[in-house]
Amino acid sequence: MDAKPPLPSDWFADWPRIAIDTSDQSGFAAINRIAGFAASSWTCNSPDGPLETPMPLMQAVDGAVREALLHLLELGLIDIDSERLHAAPSYPTSRKG
Template sequence: MSDTKPPLPARTFDPWPRIPIDTSPDSDFYRLDRIAGSAATGWALGPDGAYAQNRPLADIVDNAVREALLHLLELGLIDIDSERMHAASGWPTRRQAPATEQ
């Protein structure tokens, strides 16, 4: 992955340029995905987890993502680019895969 991020879109609904990510089984992304997935699954399926409490799927997904992000942040494996986040006029809420994945 490149250390240089593409520029933010000029307007709110302009497409965001995507950073190519290596998702192969020997990539850092794959390892990070497994760590985050384990944290989220443990939260959702644990004895006192959301699944056992019969919580709505949307609640389970939102909180599983939160748990995974918190876990990665607490381990220092990811950082929040606050400057970039606050400089954007809006954020896409749906993932648009790079052209090579579509």
Template sequence: MTDKPPAPARMFDQWPRIEVDTSDDGDFHRLNRIAGNAATGWALGPNGAYAQSLTLAEVVDGAVREALLHILELGLIDIDSERLHAGPGWPTHRERNANP
């Protein structure tokens, strides 16, 4: 497991990022496929986006929720509660140049 840098001490301080291997043969790629399939299944399913005439924001929220829930339930990722509660706030946008 990668050592994690400490969470920032103050609101709006930059969160140090953890390098992620996004190559086609890495673990992230496999998780992305599993999560993507779960999200697509939700979107196309009887309670998903196409069945409910949802807004784009609702579609994104629902797809992300379904994908995260699926990989959490499979035990493929864990929530780092200590880190989640360590910072005074969280960035809501990903730094696009952090992990191309």
């Protein structure tokens, strides 16, 4: 992977994005499948999931994303760049098309 782009300089500046290969044979596709299985398993099989414990959609999505991220982190397949995380002036909360 290429070096990470610099962080934006202020609160409202756009974040430069890293190009990601999303083809079926890419590393992203493999990680996406693993995360999807973890999220689906939590959703369908966990006593804390929405099939066993009714919850608003937003809470179900948050739980599934949390489960997927935890699974990938625990397997060592993704890392948290704490330095970058704490150095950023703000964070975008959605992706642009």
